[in-house]
Amino acid sequence: MFKKVLIANRGEIALRINRACRELGVQTVAIFSEADRDSLHVRHALEAFCVGPGPVQRSYLNIPNIISTALITGCDAVHPGYGFLAENARFAEICADHGLTFIGPKPQVIAAMGDKATAKRVMKEAGVATTPGTDILASVDEARAAAEQIGYPVLLKATAGGGGKGMRQVNGPQEMERAFSSATQEAEASFKDGRVYMEKLIVRPRHIEVQVLGDNYGNVVHLGERDCSVQKPSHQKLIEEAPAPNLHAAARESLLSMAVRAARAVNYSNAGTLEFLVAGGDVYFMEMNTRIQVEHPVTEMVYNIDLVKEQIRIAAGERLADTQADLRPNGHAIECRINAEDPRNDFAPAAGTLSNVVFPGGPGIRVDTHVYSGATVPPFYDSMLAKIVAFGQTREDAIARMERALHETVVEGVKTTVDQCLEILATDAFRSGHYAIDFLPSLMQAAAV
Amino acid sequence: MSRAAVGIGSNLGDPPANVRRALRALSRAGRVVARSRLYRSKPWGVPDQPDFCNAVAIIETPLTPRGLLDVLKQIEGDLGRKPGMRWGPRTADLDILLFEGERVDEPDLRIPHAHLYERAFVLAPLAELDDSFRPALEALDASERAGVVPLEGRETVALMSDDALIERVRTLAEAFIETDLLRLRIEAENEDAVELRKPHSAPARKPTAAEAAAMEPQPAVKPDRIKADLVGILHFTRPLVHEGDRLDGDRELAHVEALGIRNPVRSLGGGRVASVRCKDGQAVEYGQVLFEIERG
Numbered sequence: 001m002f003k004k005v006l007i008a009n010r011g012e013i014a015l016r017i018n019r020a021c022r023e024l025g026v027q028t029v030a031i032f033s034e035a036d037r038d039s040l041h042v043r044h045a046l047e048a049f050c051v052g053p054g055p056v057q058r059s060y061l062n063i064p065n066i067i068s069t070a071l072i073t074g075c076d077a078v079h080p081g082y083g084f085l086a087e088n089a090r091f092a093e094i095c096a097d098h099g100l101t102f103i104g105p106k107p108q109v110i111a112a113m114g115d116k117a118t119a120k121r122v123m124k125e126a127g128v129a130t131t132p133g134t135d136i137l138a139s140v141d142e143a144r145a146a147a148e149q150i151g152y153p154v155l156l157k158a159t160a161g162g163g164g165k166g167m168r169q170v171n172g173p174q175e176m177e178r179a180f181s182s183a184t185q186e187a188e189a190s191f192k193d194g195r196v197y198m199e200k201l202i203v204r205p206r207h208i209e210v211q212v213l214g215d216n217y218g219n220v221v222h223l224g225e226r227d228c229s230v231q232k233p234s235h236q237k238l239i240e241e242a243p244a245p246n247l248h249a250a251a252r253e254s255l256l257s258m259a260v261r262a263a264r265a266v267n268y269s270n271a272g273t274l275e276f277l278v279a280g281g282d283v284y285f286m287e288m289n290t291r292i293q294v295e296h297p298v299t300e301m302v303y304n305i306d307l308v309k310e311q312i313r314i315a316a317g318e319r320l321a322d323t324q325a326d327l328r329p330n331g332h333a334i335e336c337r338i339n340a341e342d343p344r345n346d347f348a349p350a351a352g353t354l355s356n357v358v359f360p361g362g363p364g365i366r367v368d369t370h371v372y373s374g375a376t377v378p379p380f381y382d383s384m385l386a387k388i389v390a391f392g393q394t395r396e397d398a399i400a401r402m403e404r405a406l407h408e409t410v411v412e413g414v415k416t417t418v419d420q421c422l423e424i425l426a427t428d429a430f431r432s433g434h435y436a437i438d439f440l441p442s443l444m445q446a447a448a449v
Numbered sequence: 450m451s452r453a454a455v456g457i458g459s460n461l462g463d464p465p466a467n468v469r470r471a472l473r474a475l476s477r478a479g480r481v482v483a484r485s486r487l488y489r490s491k492p493w494g495v496p497d498q499p500d501f502c503n504a505v506a507i508i509e510t511p512l513t514p515r516g517l518l519d520v521l522k523q524i525e526g527d528l529g530r531k532p533g534m535r536w537g538p539r540t541a542d543l544d545i546l547l548f549e550g551e552r553v554d555e556p557d558l559r560i561p562h563a564h565l566y567e568r569a570f571v572l573a574p575l576a577e578l579d580d581s582f583r584p585a586l587e588a589l590d591a592s593e594r595a596g597v598v599p600l601e602g603r604e605t606v607a608l609m610s611d612d613a614l615i616e617r618v619r620t621l622a623e624a625f626i627e628t629d630l631l632r633l634r635i636e637a638e639n640e641d642a643v644e645l646r647k648p649h650s651a652p653a654r655k656p657t658a659a660e661a662a663a664m665e666p667q668p669a670v671k672p673d674r675i676k677a678d679l680v681g682i683l684h685f686t687r688p689l690v691h692e693g694d695r696l697d698g699d700r701e702l703a704h705v706e707a708l709g710i711r712n713p714v715r716s717l718g719g720g721r722v723a724s725v726r727c728k729d730g731q732a733v734e735y736g737q738v739l740f741e742i743e744r745g
Binding site for chain 2: 034051053056067160351380
């Protein structure tokens, strides 16, 4: 086991990692920016070093200062958390070059899964269903022929990608010619690269993802799925739950076995998540996240496991303690993200001082947070203040408990998503478990009219 | 992917809300990696207009400068800017200030932005995100700088466009200082609440003249602080400097060893060493004060 771990992150995940380390008897070193000097993650760690000013490029992404901190404090491993350097293959390599164990998968795997085209190809080869699509299309005729095969509606996308530029939805063959030429022209004008490709448009999909764990000896297990279909228009997740409600047993089985097959195919070690789009009985691989995720606690609740400790044990060279047969889910868990933002104003993020903060407690409630009464929310970072997780034997129990917990929650000084979460929990769509990724955007539209 | 700095300004309707909306809409053009606080500034060019709210964001974008400009125009359109006066009131105005590795000089697009080094409302938020803009900001005329005020904290005072209401809050704030109250909350219909607070330790009333005289700081030259700008192990450079030593000019005082590289710490000019705040062989962090030097 490691002696000392550098936590290369901030906020609630830095606290989460610190807790796992301390429970394993591992010492910790925190890093922080000048804007985070009074943050809780700095107080909880045994040692803490300022690595730069507020802007992330100069602090939480400042690789030389982070590596230097790890070396002068005698760390033997680095935990990247999520975001920042968590999926930076180069950073993982630099850690290795300096004799530090990067707590995550191998750099080659991070790089391969970070590139969408490579990830898709690898998954296809492993027999994982991916969104049907094409390579670069040379002509309108080729585009029409491809669309016939894939089935309308389809999306034309610029290979250079970004900002929705050069992207067109095509609902039928009569629209293809116009869409193809305008997408090509727009892509040329925006990226100096007019090449476009095609993908099937999945209508009203659910976002369901599978948690996997792999060790350094080729053992891979899954820890069930999470439904993350409650997403803001920007596709950021707001509420997640495990297991996914109303998921057909056959679809679940294919999802889980596909995830394990995919992780084996890339010889995956450490914790990872495979994201899928699910529409009816069809399942399509979207991407793999080679890190711990924000919503990992819902899996921890139903599997009664500590995923961050597992990450550390695996990186330290231990074998997976559990076989697939040992891992039995129990009950239902829901997570609500409490963000410092205004749902009535397009989720505008807010910085400021939290004048009064009271988090819920009692049976079946877990709160992961780095804020407290009097804490300031700096403008440089993610707006998430806390994750409230409710566990129940049934989905109904978990919802009732979450509602009770949200009513206990007090956050004064900035606008938050608390009321919005309560509103969502009260809808028929959420209560019945019949919702897809268009759910929150259309709920917001209905409220705005 | 390229990095670009985008400036945002608004002086119509609810300017801070417009700027926030524009900041959010920027995700259409790429990933927003940093953004400044909001600043209030007096209108420039055309007087008799409401105050501006300004901010700067750094984005990582796959777009070309031209492609980015198109997206910014689209965002302006969505936010309701009406084509018209060149420097007239607008819902929101988005400009490319800088674009990594690009220089453009065309009638409708100049990168770096034509007025980049002339306007405090651009430089102040930029300097917040990148220290290298600080000298340019400080070189600006004091009167120009005075017109720019960061909207601190909850920023709600700035949301009230009604001068009468601002006047009322100011009167209440003055009265509040005279009282023993620590917290005062003012709620007006259709407005965000305003909260005034005093630190718990601060005296709640005005000090008497005698107390004020006793508290008056002794006139003294504030020493320059020499700080570490990276994390590493500090080693003194010989000959060692001690408290009270006089330095004739710029010299190396110590160096910080990081990743096998020796990074000098210099006195940046002469003066008297007021204090040595570090020990040989010590681990130092970013921003840690190492030496204090009295100039002159």
